[in-house]
Amino acid sequence: MADPIAVLDDVRARLAGQGGFERGPRQGDLTIRLHRTEGLPAAAVQLCAAGMALATVAATDDETTDDRDVKVRYVFEPAKGAGALPDVFVTLMLSLDPKRPELPSITPQVPAASWHEREANDLFGIVFVGHPDPKPLVVHDGWPKGLHPLRKRFDASFRPPVEPAEEFPHLVVDGEGVFEVPVGPIHAGIIEPGHFRFSTVGESVLYLEPRLFYTHRGLEKRIEGLSVDDAFYVAERMCGVCSLSHGLGFCEASEQVAELEVPRRARVLRTLALELERVYNHVGDIGNILAGASYHYGTSAGLRMKEALQQLNEHLTGHRFLRGFVAPGGVNLDLTAELARSIETAMAATSEALASLMERIENNPTVTDRLDATGLLPLQDAIALGVTGIAARASGVDRDARRDHPHAAYASESGLDVSVATDFNSDVHARVRVRATEVYESLRLIRVMLESMPAGPIRTAMPGVLPAWRIGLASIESPRGAAIHWLRSDEAGRIDRYHLRSASYANWPAVPIAAQSAIVPDFPLVNKSFELCYSCTDR
Amino acid sequence: MLTALLRSLRTGVVTIRYPEEPAQVPERFRGAPRIRTSSAFDALAPASVCPSGAIAGGGGQPRYSIDLARCLCCGRCAEASAGGSIEICRDIELATRSRKSLIIEVERGLDGHAFVLPPPPPGPEVADRIRRTLGRSLHLRHLDSGSCNACDWELTALLNPVYDVRRLGVDFVASPRHADGVLVTGPVTRNLEVAVRRTYEAVPEPRVVIAVGACASSGGIVGRSYASSGGVAEILPVDVFIPGCPPRPEAIIYGILLAVGRVRDGSPA
Numbered sequence: 001m002a003d004p005i006a007v008l009d010d011v012r013a014r015l016a017g018q019g020g021f022e023r024g025p026r027q028g029d030l031t032i033r034l035h036r037t038e039g040l041p042a043a044a045v046q047l048c049a050a051g052m053a054l055a056t057v058a059a060t061d062d063e064t065t066d067d068r069d070v071k072v073r074y075v076f077e078p079a080k081g082a083g084a085l086p087d088v089f090v091t092l093m094l095s096l097d098p099k100r101p102e103l104p105s106i107t108p109q110v111p112a113a114s115w116h117e118r119e120a121n122d123l124f125g126i127v128f129v130g131h132p133d134p135k136p137l138v139v140h141d142g143w144p145k146g147l148h149p150l151r152k153r154f155d156a157s158f159r160p161p162v163e164p165a166e167e168f169p170h171l172v173v174d175g176e177g178v179f180e181v182p183v184g185p186i187h188a189g190i191i192e193p194g195h196f197r198f199s200t201v202g203e204s205v206l207y208l209e210p211r212l213f214y215t216h217r218g219l220e221k222r223i224e225g226l227s228v229d230d231a232f233y234v235a236e237r238m239c240g241v242c243s244l245s246h247g248l249g250f251c252e253a254s255e256q257v258a259e260l261e262v263p264r265r266a267r268v269l270r271t272l273a274l275e276l277e278r279v280y281n282h283v284g285d286i287g288n289i290l291a292g293a294s295y296h297y298g299t300s301a302g303l304r305m306k307e308a309l310q311q312l313n314e315h316l317t318g319h320r321f322l323r324g325f326v327a328p329g330g331v332n333l334d335l336t337a338e339l340a341r342s343i344e345t346a347m348a349a350t351s352e353a354l355a356s357l358m359e360r361i362e363n364n365p366t367v368t369d370r371l372d373a374t375g376l377l378p379l380q381d382a383i384a385l386g387v388t389g390i391a392a393r394a395s396g397v398d399r400d401a402r403r404d405h406p407h408a409a410y411a412s413e414s415g416l417d418v419s420v421a422t423d424f425n426s427d428v429h430a431r432v433r434v435r436a437t438e439v440y441e442s443l444r445l446i447r448v449m450l451e452s453m454p455a456g457p458i459r460t461a462m463p464g465v466l467p468a469w470r471i472g473l474a475s476i477e478s479p480r481g482a483a484i485h486w487l488r489s490d491e492a493g494r495i496d497r498y499h500l501r502s503a504s505y506a507n508w509p510a511v512p513i514a515a516q517s518a519i520v521p522d523f524p525l526v527n528k529s530f531e532l533c534y535s536c537t538d539r
Numbered sequence: 540m541l542t543a544l545l546r547s548l549r550t551g552v553v554t555i556r557y558p559e560e561p562a563q564v565p566e567r568f569r570g571a572p573r574i575r576t577s578s579a580f581d582a583l584a585p586a587s588v589c590p591s592g593a594i595a596g597g598g599g600q601p602r603y604s605i606d607l608a609r610c611l612c613c614g615r616c617a618e619a620s621a622g623g624s625i626e627i628c629r630d631i632e633l634a635t636r637s638r639k640s641l642i643i644e645v646e647r648g649l650d651g652h653a654f655v656l657p658p659p660p661p662g663p664e665v666a667d668r669i670r671r672t673l674g675r676s677l678h679l680r681h682l683d684s685g686s687c688n689a690c691d692w693e694l695t696a697l698l699n700p701v702y703d704v705r706r707l708g709v710d711f712v713a714s715p716r717h718a719d720g721v722l723v724t725g726p727v728t729r730n731l732e733v734a735v736r737r738t739y740e741a742v743p744e745p746r747v748v749i750a751v752g753a754c755a756s757s758g759g760i761v762g763r764s765y766a767s768s769g770g771v772a773e774i775l776p777v778d779v780f781i782p783g784c785p786p787r788p789e790a791i792i793y794g795i796l797l798a799v800g801r802v803r804d805g806s807p808a
Contacts (some may be wrong), residue, residue, distance in 0.1 A: 103555045138728040149765050156764045162732045185734050190681045190695045190712035192733060214683040214730045218766030233590035235610060237760050239787065240689025297543055303699035304553065310696070311565075318567035320787065321689050324613055331566065360543065444662055 004028060004086035007050070007078055009492050011090055019092075025471035031073075031091040037103040043092055044074065044106040044113075052090060053079035053386050055475070056484040056501040057116035059124045059153045063098035065491075070101040070124060074113070075473070075486065078404070079383070085404040089473055096126065105131035107222050112386030115509065116501075123150035123220075135169050138213045138538075149221055156221045170209040173199035178206065181520060184215045194513065196523070203519040208512040215538040223498045227464055228254045228328050231495045237321055238500055239536035243410040244277040244322040245478030246500065246536065249485035252407055253472030253498075257489050258463055265456040266330035271409035271416070272449045273317070273325050274476070275442040276343075280309035281479035282435045282442075283354060285531040289432055290361070292525030293370040301357045305350055312346045315339065330459030340450050347443050348456060358436050371429035375514040379424060384398030387510045389481020389503045390438070393422045401477035407482035415448040428504035428529040465493030478503050480532060503534035546760075554703045558802065562631055562789035569614045570628045571607050571782065573643075574655050578624030580647040584616040591753065591760045592603030596645075596761040603645040603653070607633060607758035608770075624653065625634045632802075634781040634794030638772060641756070641782060667696045668798050669745045673719045676708035677799055679749070680718035680742065684735045684771060685728030685761075689785040689793070690752040694722060702788045709795055715739075718796070722791075726754040739775050747798045751791060761780040764775040 008030050012021060019034040034040060044054075055077045062069050074092040078085040094103055105128035107114045117128040118137035126147040128134065136143070141161020148154060173180075195211040219238055223231045235250035236243050248270055255262060262270075289304015297517050306404035310320040316339055317325035325331055361367050377387070382395040392399060400420040404411050410416050421437035423430035466489035474485045481503030490496035511530055517527050555563075564570075574583070583603055586594040593609035594616060596602040605616070605625075635641055637659065644656040676724045681694055697704040698711065712718050719746045727735055739748070749773045754758030763769030771777050781794035796802045 061628065138800070141733070154765075158765055159729070159763075159768075162729060164733065185731065186682060186715075186738050189697075190691055190711060191683070192686070192691060193683045193734065214734070215683070215725065215728055216730055216766050217685055217728055218764045221762065221766075222764065230590045233613060237687050237689075239782070240687045240692055243687075243689070293632045300700055303696070304701065307696060307699050314568060315565045316567070318565070318569045319786070320693075323784070324569065336599065338797075356546065445700045469773055533688055535685075538685075 004088045007086045008090070009086055011047065012051050014050060015043055018043055018215040025473045026089065027090045027092070028087075029091070029473070030091055033093045035094070037094050037096070038093060040074075040092065041104050041106050041109050047076045047090060047092070048110060051078055051080035052076040052479060053383070054110050054112045054116075054262065055089065056486055056499065057113065057120060058497070059120045059126060059150070060488065060497050061098070061124060061150065064152055067095065068098060069094055069095040070098045070126060072103065072120065072126060073486075074106070077475070077482070079399060082398060085399065092285060101126040104129050107131050111384045112506070114513070115314055115505065122148070124148050125151065128196065132406055138216050139369050140213070141166060141538055145512045149218060156218065168195070168211050170197050170211070173207050173209065175306050177201050178506055195536050198523070200520055203521065205515050205518055205520055208515045210508065210512060212508060212534060213420045213538045215535050217539065219502070219539045220498060223495050225490070226495050228258075228462060228466060228495065229464065231498065232328055235498065235500070236539055239502065239533050240321055240477045241281055242277070242480065242483070242502065242533060242536055244273050244326060245476050246485075246502070247323070247326045248274060248408070249474045249476040249483055249500070250498065251326055251488070252474040252476070253485040254328055254466065255462070256472035256474070257466050257470040257487065258466075260462060262330050263457045263460060264454045266458045267412060268409040268449050268459060269335060270326055272335075272446060273322055273331075274308065274408070275446050275449075276313060276316075277322055278348060278479045279439055279442045279446075280306050280313065282439045283309065283350060284430055285479075285528070286357070286435055288531060289428065289525065289528045290367070293367055293529040295361070295367045298357060298361060298367070301353065305353050308346060312342060313530040315342060329380070329462035330457070332459070334458050335453065338502065340453070343446065343450060347446055350441070351443055354436060354439055361432070368429065370434060370522070371526060372427060374428045374518055374522055375529055376426050376517040377510055377514045381513050382510065385509050385513075386506050388506045389477070389479075390434050391479065391507050391510055393420065394434045395426040396422055396424045398422050399482070401475040401482035405475040407474065407476070409449065413427060413449070413452065416445055418445070428525055431529040468493055469496075480504055481507060483536070500536065500539060502533065504532035504534070504537045507532050508537055549691040553700050554706065555701055555796055557789045557792060558796065562787070564629050564631065568629055569612045570630055570790035571610055571612055571633055572605055572616050572625045573628045574645055574653055575624055575626050576623065578653045579651055580645070580653040580682065582621035582723065583645070584619035584625055586799070588619040590615065592762065595770060603647075605643045606757065607641040607782045608638060608780055609753055609759060610782060611753060611760060619737075631787050632793045633790065634779055634797050637781055638756075638777070638780055641780060648686070662776050669719070669747055669798070672745055673799065674738060675799055675801055676797060677719050677747065678710050678712045678717060679720055679722050679747075679795070680712055680715045682721040682723045682735060682738050684723050684725035684731050684755065686725035686752065686754060686766065690724035690755070693760065693785045693788050693791060694724070694751070696788045699759065699790060702792065704792060704795070706805040707792065707796070715741035716743065718742050718746070720749065720778075722749045722751050723755045723771045724751045726758045729766050729772050732768060732774060735774055747779070748775050748777045749794055749798055750777045750779065751794070752782050752786055753784045757784055759784060
């Protein structure tokens, strides 16, 4: 593993004189308060040159505090290198005038920042000068100008009237034989809402512009001012199929703030549940991808595997989506010997059923023909857009938050070094293969955890009131990739701000790129190969 | 092909027989809360323990209520109740035609006991006209009005070989114009309000609206805010409410059958 201290020394040398250096938010992390907002793009370029990539952007409204400002934090993490990456985060922090918050956009240099900056413009009113595409992202039709829901003075109960939808602003492709195909937000299948505007010539997709954030529920506003215990239920419900990952990320971030040590057995049980979430998602997603390829035997096989695992979830945790298992300070329910045996039985069945399904796929040319060379995501685009998870690994990006930001049992138990699966074919087939390989690795991790489950308590008491004005930062490898949780406590020890950058949020901008090598009828297949959530993107 | 067929034959039938046979609920399953008879009124959990604001009253007031439409089934109120005065029940057939009957109303009795008021009578049969036109079969359009996707995935599960809802004459269709009604998941976000209205209007009459899950039934954990209208009933006339976060697949089946009068509130027809 590259030495985190060497990485930070490099960053200090590159950014010398540009700002004040301080430690945090975690032990061993680095935060740089930039003296001048004009220096931001150059500083971001320096971090990228040091092998780092953008993890998240968190804005806060501190107008009513002694700072009397609006802050923006660009959080970077190491992204280049072979094997485990150094476990550090580097934050570039800027203080802005709350009356006229303005700073230069880094999107021209760091494309991954594009949505983050548009979102901060909508929700905080921060102007990113030089953003190449500064139209609204989160707020839709008829939202009043100058009204920014995440500013503290905004009253969350205020409901501006909904105006009839006007045509949404998008790039219009012109030329002979070019047609626009509008799809959504309400789709033909049982899927979440989003709008896709295809510009096509014949069957070929020339350009795709998605419009998301239809399911924006204002959850980050909802969570402000809640106690940790109450806020947890909201965090857990940012998403259905990432419930465990997001609940766990929220807990780990708040436990950092409280400086709480979670008991060893609880850490292993959390990790076990995280792997169970990965397995049930991956097998179900393989089935859904096969639906996109019209291989219905495979779809049924995948759905049935997923169903068996969700029934296992319910036996273990009382909930088919693993809700209510994790809690701030540990876990709510213990593992009995009998339940451990049911996990072993279910894992053996999954392993056998998946091997059989994968063999059937690989030996069926009518299926592989659909999967091969469809939905290409080139490696350089995956890196530039900060793509994460399976979508990134199937394009050759060797990153996995379980290995690169080890936490819970990955950090403390032996035998849980995650072997990261990558593929270089960058197509739908590669995404299927990486999923299958990851399931086998998860089954191995689960076996190791069941064999060496430490004894002891499963929960420590979480203080009802957090220490004031502390920041927690966690990266959790959800089934769809790394989710970054950024949390800050307020004066009263409640949640001042919680920002979730889900894996889907990072990956959505890659879908139009992958769609450009596809024909319109293959779009569902391409889309399902990413299998992104709308809800934890939109929040 | 042959191996696939053999494998299928070896596997046999995996489909459950709900509703003819009762749903199998595992031991750790957490359902909705229930007030245990002859509990002390003061032993009931304070309203502040509920993360979704389903509990009102108590704390000096003589009235207390739990709104099952808002309930996340997290079990916190049971943990915070003295002497087991609130218990978590395992019944999943909670769907109802009347929003009011999902609210458990409790009064403080003269002897200090919690006195649970009888639920209001179930609303009028939605379904008379619908039943005459649509019969016992329903073709439904899924309408995501801003859900967290858990309810959506449970609707997908209805099509898997275990629940196989088509065996009951129920199916999901691609267009609202082919539908007898909508299954709505989510609290109706601001950004979806127009699409929700338009989808509903595209369904030919008579049409059924089924609110699936806590968010659709009441706003749930999302509540009412700048981004959420706080439940489908704020936008559309709802025929059946299915509580749960999310409701289990059998609970959704129960709610769908209730919409066409194939089960009655509380018992199979």
